[in-house]
Amino acid sequence: MEFAPVPSWWGGSNGTMTKVKVQIGVDQSAAIKKFEAGGYSLVGMANNPPSPDEILRYRSDPSRSRLLTIYPSARTTWLGFNLVKGPFAASRAGITPGRPTSGLRSDPGRDGREAFSRAIDRDQLVDVACVKGATCSKATGGYIAKGLKGYLGDNADPTAKFDAAAARAQYQKWDPDGSRVQGLRLRYNTSVTNTQLFSNVQSQLRSNLNVAVELDAHVLTEAVEQRHQGPRPLGRQKRPLRAVRRRPRRVAAHHGRRVPRGVEAQRDQAHVIA
Secondary structure (H helix, E strand, O other): OEEOOOOOHHHOOOOOOOOEEOOOOOOHHHHHHHHHOOOOOEEOOOOOOOOHHHHHHHHHOHHHHOOEEEEEEEOEEOOOOOOOOOOOOOOOOOOOOOOOOOOOOOOOOHHHHHHHHHOOOHHHHHHHHOOOOOOEEEOOOOOOOOOOOOOOOOOOOHHHOOOHHHHHHHHHHHOOOOOOOOOOEEEEEOOHHHHHHHHHHHHHHHHHHOOOOEEEEEOHHHHHHHHHHOOOOOOOOOOOOOEOOOOEEEEEEOOOOOOOOEEEOOEEEEOOEO
16 A cells, blocks of 8 residues: 655655555565665564564564664454364354354353363463563453453453362363363464464463363464354353453554654563464
8 A cells, every 4th residue: 555645645745755564464574674785774563573583573672673663552352262163162053253142051061161261371372472471461351451441450450360170170170081182173363473362362261171182273364254144163252261362452553653763563461372
C-alpha cells in the first residue's frame, strides 16, 4: 500500500514526506534483513513485530538497542476451547455456536478447561517464549488489558493461577485414562512469535498434565476461512484457556512516523497465552 499527502489537509502543513509505502505480511526474518540493508525505515508496526530472537539480538547489542522501542499495546491474545463439540464442550449433546453457556445445568467440559488453564505457568511463558518479558506480560486480570475499562485487577482471575498439582488432580479426575484428549490439536496463526509461544504451551501441558497436543499452524487467511466454517478443537470460544495475552500495545518495538530508524517489537500481555 502506498500513501501520499492530501494538499492542505484540514488547512495544515503537509510537511516534507511525499510518500509512505507499507508492506504487510512480510516474513519476520526477511523484514529485519531488509531493514538492516536500508530497505525499510521502520519494522514492527500493525502487529507485524520482529521475531523474539531478533528482539533479543537488538536488546543485547548496544549499537542496535537504540533502534528498538517497546511500547504497550491494547491487545490480548488467548488460547480458547471449543465449547460446541469435543472434550471441552459445555454439553455432551453439543450446543449451537453462539448459544450462551450459562443455564445448561451441567458442564462436562469445565473441569478439563480449568485443569488446562491451571497447568500453564504464565511466568515461564513470559520468560521463555516472550524474550524474558520483552514481548509479553502475563494477564492475570481477565481478557481486557490493564489500563482499560473492564480490567478486573491484578491477580483477580482465579483461572490464571498456576498450580501444577491441583491441575493434574483435576485433569486425572476428569479424564482418568487420557482418552478424552487423544489427538488434540492446537490451531494458531503461523508466525515465528506464535510458534515460540504455543510451543511453550505445548511443552508445559506435556510436563504438567502428561498430555500430548499437536501444534497446527495455519496462515491467517486460511484460519479465518476455516473458522467461519465451524469451530475447531481448542478454538477460540467462550471460556478460553487464558494463555498469553497481549497487553496494551506491548509487543512492538517501535518507531513512530519517520522517527529515527527503528525496529518495532510490540509487547504482548500474557494470559496463558496467546
